[in-house]
């Protein structure tokens with residue numbers, strides 16, 4: 326189990342370096358930041374989405390698009406500038422959203438059938 330978590334975090338780290346950010350992102354810190362900055366209030370406790378905001382994870386949009394949106398949005402979501410949400414915390418939030426496990430394939434869920 327811990328190997329899986331480690332590999333997910335490693336993948337997140339590689340992504341951050343690949344996108345040119347100087348900080349190493351942490352999915353664990355990102356979960357705390359996601360709650361601290363109130364993203365959960367509109368996007369659901371694990372980024373699953375709600376009537377108040379779209380789904381953010383698993384499989385978040387590319388990091389560049391994600392960051393640009395959070396910084397500059399002027400629609401229903403208020404923008405979070407770097408003075409309010411530091412670069413490092415945003416990178417951690419992104420790593421967290423990448424680490425959210427995907428739901429099971431519906432085909433693996435046994436069918437509920439009516440009793441004959």
Ligand code: HEC
Nearest residue numbers: 362363364366367377378379391394395398400401402405
């Ligand atoms: C007040 C409610 C609210 C809060 C708080 C909020 N969002 Fe949003 N967010 C929205 C809404 C609504 C949208 C839909 C796009 C729009 O019109 O702004 C959105 C869209 C987004 C998108 C684009 C999703 C897409 O598929 O286009 C991202 C990324 C995002 N939010 C990230 C965040 C992060 C990260 C935080 C916390 C730092 C956050 N949001 C906090 C309401 C919120």
